[in-house]
Amino acid sequence: MQNHPSYPVLSQLLEKYPATGGALFQVYNDLTLAQKWIDVEVLDLPACKRAAIKGKRPTPDTDRAPSICIVVPCSLSESISTSWLRAAFTSLDPLPSEIYVAITSEDTSTVYYKISQGIVKPPV
Numbered sequence: 760m761q762n763h764p765s766y767p768v769l770s771q772l773l774e775k776y777p778a779t780g781g782a783l784f785q786v787y788n789d790l791t792l793a794q795k796w797i798d799v800e801v802l803d804l805p806a807c808k809r810a811a812i813k814g815k816r817p818t819p820d821t822d823r824a825p826s827i828c829i830v831v832p833c834s835l836s837e838s839i840s841t842s843w844l845r846a847a848f849t850s851l852d853p854l855p856s857e858i859y860v861a862i863t864s865e866d867t868s869t870v871y872y873k874i875s876q877g878i879v880k881p882p883v
Contacts (some may be wrong), residue, residue: 760784765791772801772810779809782832786861787812789869790830797825806846807831811858830859830871844874 760766765788766773773780783801790796790812799814809832815825831847833839839860847858857875 763788769801769810772803775803776809779833779837782834782861782863783810783812785863785867786830786832786869789861790814796828802829802851804831804847804850806850807843809833811847811851828859829855830861832861832863835862835864848876 760773761770763784765784769780769784769787772783776783787799787801791799791814794816796814796816799812802811802813804811812830812832814828814830816828817825829851844860848854851858854876857873857879860872860874862870862872
């Protein structure tokens with residue numbers, strides 16, 4: 760991992776949160792290399808004992824600007840709760856209306872779930 764080009768960007772938070780480092784490394788590389796996010800930065804979420812990733816997700820519509828998204832990585836073996844999700848939201852400033860939870864597995868699969876504050880009607 761130390762030889763990977765993304766390691767210098769992640770090293771401080773990988774060392775601070777070693778239990779969640781694998782998920783952070785996997786999701787960061789998926790977003791930057793496969794999904795081509797831009798202006799990506801890594802955020803510290805001490806209340807959740809992990810890092811989050813903030814960046815601009817490209818849109819297929821060239822008339823629209825890329826949307827800013829925040830992703831909180833976790834592994835499939837972790838348990839998450841509503842209090843954990845609340846801590847993730849309140850740790851971010853300004854308070855976002857939504858975050859994505861990226862759940863990683865050992866086979867490098869990553870599933871992204873959109874989590875909104877409160878009860879939100881899905882688009883039709």
